Amino acid sequence: MYNSTNDLFEPYQGFIRGNMFKSLYDNYGKVYDIKPMNEQAELLTYLDMFEFAMIDIGLYLDVFPNDANMIAIYNNIKNEKNKIMEKYEENYGPLTLNSNELNKTPWEWDKTPWPWEV
Amino acid sequence: MFKYIKKMEYPINIRNKDLKMAKNLLAQYGGPDGEFAASMRYLNQRFSMPDERGRALLTDIGVEELNHVEMIAAMVMQLMNGASKAELDEAGLTPQYVQHDHALFPVDANGVPFTATYIETTGDYIADLESDMAAEQRARATYEHLMSLTNDPDLLGPLSFLRQREVVHFNRFKELKDYYEKNMNS
Numbered sequence: 512m513y514n515s516t517n518d519l520f521e522p523y524q525g526f527i528r529g530n531m532f533k534s535l536y537d538n539y540g541k542v543y544d545i546k547p548m549n550e551q552a553e554l555l556t557y558l559d560m561f562e563f564a565m566i567d568i569g570l571y572l573d574v575f576p577n578d579a580n581m582i583a584i585y586n587n588i589k590n591e592k593n594k595i596m597e598k599y600e601e602n603y604g605p606l607t608l609n610s611n612e613l614n615k616t617p618w619e620w621d622k623t624p625w626p627w628e629v
Numbered sequence: 630m631f632k633y634i635k636k637m638e639y640p641i642n643i644r645n646k647d648l649k650m651a652k653n654l655l656a657q658y659g660g661p662d663g664e665f666a667a668s669m670r671y672l673n674q675r676f677s678m679p680d681e682r683g684r685a686l687l688t689d690i691g692v693e694e695l696n697h698v699e700m701i702a703a704m705v706m707q708l709m710n711g712a713s714k715a716e717l718d719e720a721g722l723t724p725q726y727v728q729h730d731h732a733l734f735p736v737d738a739n740g741v742p743f744t745a746t747y748i749e750t751t752g753d754y755i756a757d758l759e760s761d762m763a764a765e766q767r768a769r770a771t772y773e774h775l776m777s778l779t780n781d782p783d784l785l786g787p788l789s790f791l792r793q794r795e796v797v798h799f800n801r802f803k804e805l806k807d808y809y810e811k812n813m814n815s
Contacts, residue, residue, distance in 0.1 A: 527786075529639075529793030537796045539773070543786035545640065555636060563638065566693055567797065573685040574804045606635045626637045627703035 519568075522588065526560035531567040554599050561592035631692070638696035639790045643707040643783045648720030650779055651708035652738060657775070657791075658701045659735030659743035662767040664791075666747035668694035670764065674750050674757045679813060683754060686805055690798050697794070700787055702733055708784075758806040765799035 518533055525531035527542055547553040568585050572578065596606065604623040605612045612619055657663045671691030678684045709722075709731060717726050724740055735743035749760050772792035776785060 526639075527790070529790035530797055532797070535797050535800050537793065539776075539789060539792060541785070541789075543782060543789060545786070548642075552640070555640070559636070559639065562634075566638070566689070570686065570689055570693075570797070570801050573689055574682055574801055574808065576682065607632060609632075623635065626635060627641065627699070627706060 519584070522560040522564045523556075525567065526563045531564055532571065551603050554595065554602070558592065558595045558599055561588055561595060564588045565592060631695075637700055637703065638693070639700060639787055641700055641703040641707060641787055643704060643781070645781055645783065646710060646712060646716070647708045647779070647781065647784075648712055648716050648722060650775075650781075650784060651705045652720050652722055652725075653775055653778060654701060654705050654708070654738075655736055655740075656738040656771055657768070658698070658705060658733070658737075660737035660741075660771070661747045662764050662771055663735075663737070663743075663747075664694050664697035664701050664768075665735050665743060667764060667768065668692075668698055670748045670750070671761065673748050674761070677750070677752050677754065677757070679754050679809065682808065683758075683805060686801060690801070693794070693798075697791055700791065704784065704787065705733060754809060755806060758802050758809070762799050762802045762806070765795045765802065769795035769799070 519525065519531050520528065520533060520536075522531075527544060528536055530536045545556050545559075547556050565585065565588055568581060568588070572581060572585065575581070597611070600606055600610045600612050604610075605619055608620065659665055668691050671687045671694065675684050675687035675691060678687055709717075712722075712731070714723075714726065717723055725734070725736070728734070737743075749757075749764070751757055751760075769792055772788055772795065776788050776792070779785065779788075
């Protein structure tokens, strides 16, 4: 069960469906694309999709912890995610309190919009 | 320990005000099968799961549901953005306004406040997992009802994402329950 990468959607396709695993996808009408309005939103979409892939594959690995192939996929995605995260924070400010961008004065954590603010 | 990432699990960018949908969406904020209840239920039940698989799955799904609480909250706030008293009244939100102004408060679509009984914990891991599976199915059905009430793609995108997450969580809970039934002598 789920032993090959063929069973997974590509990260973006999985993200917009809310599901990385083809066998669990319950098609319910239209699939909605994310339409980023600017470069920042586009980079955030890349981050969102890798972060999502980690969440979904992580749940699978909680129940099937011996799937070495899936653990390798998880780690590849994590490396991609880390690269995008670093690039995003460099350009647009901190996303977590671990960010390298938090060494400046004034404190930058509260300078960028909160995610529910449009 | 929980740490915040300053982004949504899935972006919420709603451009059109819709007070009726704001009220309807409260079902998934403070309702019995809402995201708030789901998150608290799993984060509470994980302490009595019998092995590392259960503790991991209930923790990770419980945390993911916190992301969904945040998405629903953002949707409700954005749908209500700039609403006048007359508009709130027309959508049946005057009682909400009287007690909470334009603030969020965990109630269901009928205004019934969140209650701890939604956290449904028995201490029997099979009973808890079956209850979790049922809760995911009820939440999936609620998302389908919500999707049938709007044509706004800004809402349909996140609602269809959240609906599919219920399907995935249902399946993972079921896989865990099947594993326990096969491997645990309870």
